Amino acid sequence: MDREEVAAWLRLLETPQVGREFARRLLAAFGSPEAALSAPQAARREVVPTEPAKALEQEPDNFPALLEATWRWLSDESTGPRHVLALGDPAYPASLLQTADPPLLLYVQGDLALLGAPGIGVVGSRHPTPQGKDNALAFSTHLSQAGWTIVSGLALGIDGAAHEGGLAGPGRTIAVVGTGLDRVYPRRHLELARRIAQHGAIVSEYSIGTPPLPPNFPLRNRIIAGLTRGTLVVEAALQSGSLITARLASEAGREVFAIPGSIHSPQSRGCHALLKQGAKLVESAADVLEEFPSKAAQTSASAPSASNSTPTTDPLLDALGFDPVSLDALIARTGWPAPELSAKLLELELIGDVARLPGQLFQRVSAG
Structure with missing residues (x-):
């Protein structure tokens, strides 16, 4: 994508009055951001309300700085390749196109090919139990070793353990974040994000410079669900963003898996709710892999269990x-x-x- 194309996409998507819904309508009507921007205002008003149609007449106040920052970020490959993918780009992940609300623009840092690899979402609590964190690491390691790309959200807790497990195998990992790719949130994952960018991929739909705004994180969950063939919830409270990811995965026709836990643990209640709703109960990575026979054949039989049943003498x-x-x-x-x-x-x-x-x-x- 050249600078002029980047500029047109940013004008369309970052004009405050437009937003995702109206941008999608304009693209459907005119075919491209350039055509939507150059169309007469009266023609745009036939597609969207007057306010967004009029707003596209002039650049937003911060547009020159945003375009410059975006182009500078895109041109700097000192920490690995960087890409901006528009809907319709041949490299745009096909799995996202099959979802109800695919992002119109994706920013990618790292290995672009991973976006088309078979993926499993691994999500869960930001405050997991020690066993939950161990389970996320063990399952993700085994799945990555079997060739599956681990997709998660770079949050503390289960997400971080999932990414570590993904990096331990050839499947590697994708982090879907709720900020611009020039920022890392949380800061405690700065080093982890660096390794993911070098050996996996980091993905966002948010423009360069976007801070960690609370509404962005539930929205990014639809990308985690959309990039994967199934989502594994390791631990989750009843009011958890992980359950949003699971619901979106189910709505997109993808598999949902959940690890059971103690009936006394608040961090298990979300998983138990999913199980009541029809999610598959899993006790080992093999339980996940058996849902995908063509890939499962690549793995060994020694999948890690959620709770090893080997007897102890202590x-x-x-x-x-x-x-x-x-x-x-x-x-x-x-x-x-x-x-x-x-x-x-x-x-x-x-x-x-x-x-x-x-x-x-x-x-x-x-x-x-």
């Missing part, structure tokens, strides 16, 4: 189970004195078999 780990549990409950289960039990819990915590949760709760994070 009585305290057996007493813990896999649900969060209080010290008082453990005293009742084991009959051990509190000082001895606390010392043993600390020992298991230090070697990574037990995690200490808020509210003085403990949870087993491996099978021992």
